[in-house]
Amino acid sequence: MAKDKVIIIGGGLGGLLCGCILSREGYSVTVLEKNRQVGGCLQVFARKGHVFNTGLNYTEGLADGQILNKYFKYVGVFDKLNLARLDMDGFERITYKNEEYKFAQGQELFIENLVEKFPKERQTLIKYVKDIEQISKKFPLYNLHVDSYQIANWEVYEQSIAQYFDSLTNNSDLKNVLCGTNMLYAGLPNKTPFYIHAIINNSFVNSAWRLVDGSHHLAISLANIIKENGGKVLRNKEVTKFRFTNKKISAVETKDGELFETDFVISNIHPVNTLKMIEGNQVYGAYRNRIMSLNNTIGMFSLYIVLKENSFEYQNYNNYYHKDISVWGAENYSEKQWPQGFMFYTLASSKSLKYAESVIVLSYMSYQDVAKWENTWIEQRGEDYVEFKQNKAEQLLDLVEQKFPEFRNKIDSYYTSTPLTYRDYTGTPEGSSYGILKESDQLLKTIISPKTKIENMFLTGQNLNMHGILGVTIAAVMTCGEVIGSDYLVEKIKASID
Numbered sequence: 001m002a003k004d005k006v007i008i009i010g011g012g013l014g015g016l017l018c019g020c021i022l023s024r025e026g027y028s029v030t031v032l033e034k035n036r037q038v039g040g041c042l043q044v045f046a047r048k049g050h051v052f053n054t055g056l057n058y059t060e061g062l063a064d065g066q067i068l069n070k071y072f073k074y075v076g077v078f079d080k081l082n083l084a085r086l087d088m089d090g091f092e093r094i095t096y097k098n099e100e101y102k103f104a105q106g107q108e109l110f111i112e113n114l115v116e117k118f119p120k121e122r123q124t125l126i127k128y129v130k131d132i133e134q135i136s137k138k139f140p141l142y143n144l145h146v147d148s149y150q151i152a153n154w155e156v157y158e159q160s161i162a163q164y165f166d167s168l169t170n171n172s173d174l175k176n177v178l179c180g181t182n183m184l185y186a187g188l189p190n191k192t193p194f195y196i197h198a199i200i201n202n203s204f205v206n207s208a209w210r211l212v213d214g215s216h217h218l219a220i221s222l223a224n225i226i227k228e229n230g231g232k233v234l235r236n237k238e239v240t241k242f243r244f245t246n247k248k249i250s251a252v253e254t255k256d257g258e259l260f261e262t263d264f265v266i267s268n269i270h271p272v273n274t275l276k277m278i279e280g281n282q283v284y285g286a287y288r289n290r291i292m293s294l295n296n297t298i299g300m301f302s303l304y305i306v307l308k309e310n311s312f313e314y315q316n317y318n319n320y321y322h323k324d325i326s327v328w329g330a331e332n333y334s335e336k337q338w339p340q341g342f343m344f345y346t347l348a349s350s351k352s353l354k355y356a357e358s359v360i361v362l363s364y365m366s367y368q369d370v371a372k373w374e375n376t377w378i379e380q381r382g383e384d385y386v387e388f389k390q391n392k393a394e395q396l397l398d399l400v401e402q403k404f405p406e407f408r409n410k411i412d413s414y415y416t417s418t419p420l421t422y423r424d425y426t427g428t429p430e431g432s433s434y435g436i437l438k439e440s441d442q443l444l445k446t447i448i449s450p451k452t453k454i455e456n457m458f459l460t461g462q463n464l465n466m467h468g469i470l471g472v473t474i475a476a477v478m479t480c481g482e483v484i485g486s487d488y489l490v491e492k493i494k495a496s497i498d
């Protein structure tokens with residue numbers, strides 16, 4: 001007999017993973033996705049035959065026995081992915097004060113590479129690597145522990161990145177280098193909790209991978225698994241309203257007027273947008289006010305470049321470039337200083353790994369920079385917006401050429417996006433890159449529970465505890481754990497991969 005009906009709002013990674021887990025458990029799953037393409041940040045677009053990712057450059061923890069490998073095997077998606085492991089001895093190349101530093105995979109190599117540059121800091125680096133590993137171990141679902149799925153050890157959350165590094169060393173160059181990939185979490189040194197830095201860096205040091213031929217393969221594979229399990233994934237279905245019966249959601253309504261009856265709902269969209277669809281008296285003021293008042297992480301300006309044929313070698317690593325003596329660029333930059341740095345990577349294509357066909361360059365961009373066009377829509381924002389983007393692209397290319405001289409000569413054509421693009425494609429407020437900003441001095445406020453004040457509505461996705469492929473996967477397990485029992489779910493995951 002089929003179990004309850006569940007409607008999942010949003011076919012991003014979080015919604016699709018919940019759909020896979022619950023459909024596998026016999027629930028009658030329907031995912032409603034507003035866009036033509038599923039995947040949210042895993043969506044891609046093509047220009048001149050080249051596929052560009054919009055929000056997944058590389059991912060972590062996919063080697064045998066590692067955590068994302070286990071979750072993806074349980075869900076049934078691991079074998080469907082075409083993965084390329086990044087360079088073991090330098091998957092990240094961080095340019096800081098015109099010097100390049102490499103992050104390696106594997107703790108020992110990671111330490112040795114950096115000791116070459118910081119010979120007096122061996123003990124500091126050993127401590128850092130141990131600390132990020134220890135902190136990751138404190139989160140049960142990062143280790144598939146069954147004792148308690150809840151995030152334990154609140155004191156871990158309360159340390160900001162700056163507090164941790166100030167206690168680690170006085171060597172400001174080393175601090176900057178270790179935080180040189182902060183674009184991965186849009187970090188603010190005095191606000192972002194150190195656990196976010198620790199989990200991300202620890203899992204990438206464990207292993208770092210690119211998806212070959214585009215991130216949409218992950219989303220499409222997950223959607224297919226839901227369908228194989230008897231569920232539905234419906235596109236072009238924007239949810240606009242909830243219908244309530246006795247304080248519980250009995251149906252959701254889509255923009256085209258269709259009504260979907262349900263026993264419970266999982267919302268994969270930003271909590272603010274979820275609450276906007278619920279009338280005031282169904283959710284208490286305090287909860288609503290708290291969610292509505294939260295800050296979001298900064299957005300990105302992206303440059304998508306088609307390269308001239310055989311003009312630029314494929315790089316099996318990512319570049320992070322910082323022009324200043326500080327690597328932190330997400331807050332308080334002035335128009336004149338922009339861009340303060342960038343992330344640059346070549347896309348992995350199954351056609352050729354000798355030469356790159358395309359490149360993506362990312363740089364932080366505040367919503368304020370594009371707010372004057374906020375009442376416009378994709379492709380209809382006007383000539384001044386096109387000109388703005390063109391100027392930004394050229395400024396960014398000037399900086400790129402400091403790292404890769406004459407890079408412009410290798411470009412066939414380029415395309416751009418701003419935080420407004422993300423706002424309109426994924427619905428994330430202000431085009432934030434990673435959703436709600438986690439703040440170490442306001443933990444209880446900024447960490448979101450999958451449970452809500454409505455008995456039969458749950459939240460999932462990057463806004464709960466952590467963004468990124470790993471963070472969203474953990475969130476999906478937490479959310480589904482609320483529905484089917486977390487101990488039961490963790491045991492099933494463990495049993496399926498034994």
Ligand SMILES: Cc1cc2nc3c(=O)[nH]c(=O)nc-3n(C[C@H](O)[C@H](O)[C@H](O)COP(=O)(O)OP(=O)(O)OC[C@H]3O[C@@H](n4cnc5c(N)ncnc54)[C@H](O)[C@@H]3O)c2cc1C
Pocket residue numbers: 009010011012013014015032033034035038039040041042054055056057058059237238239240268269273300362422425426427428432433434460461462463467468469470472
């Ligand atoms: C530029 C950029 C680069 C990134 N790079 C990496 C990386 O290298 N590695 C990594 O691990 N992570 C990366 N991330 C983060 C990662 O992509 C996200 O954290 C993750 O994909 C978010 O998944 P989600 O399901 O929580 O949300 P989303 O992907 O935002 O999904 C939400 C979905 O809900 C849909 N939706 C919204 N409103 C409605 C509605 N009313 N009705 C129906 N559907 C709706 C949206 O269309 C979307 O499909 C990057 C993000 C960005 C922006």
